[in-house]
Amino acid sequence: MILRLRDRTVEREGPWIMGILNTTPDSFSDGGSYMQPEAALRQAEALVLAGADIVDVGGESTRPGSAGVSLEEEMDRVLPVVERIRENFDALISVDTTKASLARAAVEEGGANLVNDISALRFDERMGETVARLGVPVVLMHMKGTPGTMQQAPEYTDVIGEVKDFFAERIESALAAGISREKLILDPGFGFGKRQEDNLALLRRLAEFRVWEFPLLVGLSRKTFLGRITGEERPSGREIETVTAGVLAVLAGADLLRVHDVRATRKALAVLQAVRGG
Ligand code: HH2
Numbered sequence: 350m351i352l353r354l355r356d357r358t359v360e361r362e363g364p365w366i367m368g369i370l371n372t373t374p375d376s377f378s379d380g381g382s383y384m385q386p387e388a389a390l391r392q393a394e395a396l397v398l399a400g401a402d403i404v405d406v407g408g409e410s411t412r413p414g415s416a417g418v419s420l421e422e423e424m425d426r427v428l429p430v431v432e433r434i435r436e437n438f439d440a441l442i443s444v445d446t447t448k449a450s451l452a453r454a455a456v457e458e459g460g461a462n463l464v465n466d467i468s469a470l471r472f473d474e475r476m477g478e479t480v481a482r483l484g485v486p487v488v489l490m491h492m493k494g495t496p497g498t499m500q501q502a503p504e505y506t507d508v509i510g511e512v513k514d515f516f517a518e519r520i521e522s523a524l525a526a527g528i529s530r531e532k533l534i535l536d537p538g539f540g541f542g543k544r545q546e547d548n549l550a551l552l553r554r555l556a557e558f559r560v561w562e563f564p565l566l567v568g569l570s571r572k573t574f575l576g577r578i579t580g581e582e583r584p585s586g587r588e589i590e591t592v593t594a595g596v597l598a599v600l601a602g603a604d605l606l607r608v609h610d611v612r613a614t615r616k617a618l619a620v621l622q623a624v625r626g627g
């Protein structure tokens with residue numbers, strides 16, 4: 350897979366692993382663990398040593414029902430961590446935010462390389478032009494509603510068709526804002542306004558989102574729909590579920606896996622790669 354960053358092009362055999370680092374008190378799985386920059390830096394190091402290609406730093410939980418945080422609070426959580434990671438490690442850094450000001454500061458001041466926007470440029474009207482000006486890759490993720498409302502009885506007659514229509518519209522919007530095609534990454538948004546059957550259908554039919562030929566990212570890690578399958582109630586106990594679903598996603602064409610458990614995912618991908626003969 351090739352990623353065209355603002356200052357260079359990175360080409361590396363895929364799939365890539367994006368390691369999750371939440372500097373929040375309330376994320377559904379790792380909330381409260383990495384609020385201090387020192388602890389966050391140690392976790393970033395662990396993710397990189399375990400084989401993460403990208404460290405995804407977020408300062409706002411988007412779990413169902415969450416209310417969101419102010420720009421100031423999110424900046425205070427995320428920026429020092431991005432800066433410290435950049436000073437200490439070579440890994441690519443993405444900033445998981447819907448706010449244009451934070452995206453700009455993380456890239457220009459912190460040295461972040463990618464923007465991961467779960468609203469696909471919709472929540473902040475300046476996000477499209479900001480990403481275009483920064484010249485960084487951006488993840489456009491599908492979500493029905495907002496994190497606060499998305500799990501209140503979501504309904505689809507054709508989830509694949511709806512997500513495709515959404516992608517078509519958001520791609521147009523991104524291009525109209527001046528973002529070039531080679532910077533776009535698509536993500537169907539597992540768990541973001543989806544019923545159990547919708548999440549399963551998205552995974553089963555993931556290959557259908559390859560029509561645009563943009564890289565595909567999936568965020569399956571420890572999510573509730575996986576726990577529902579096995580009866581595992583603790584997010585941290587869902588490693589096997591996550592790895593299995595990740596391998597299935599790669600077989601269906603995923604290029605990037607966003608995960609908490611980088612080491613286990615890296616091992617599973619090594620087996621997959623060996624069997625495929627690569
Ligand atoms: N999922 C979460 C957050 N960011 N970004 C992308 N592109 N895709 C996802 O599926 C995705 C995402 C939710 O997971 P997590 O960060 O672990 O939890 P929280 O939102 O509670 O911080």
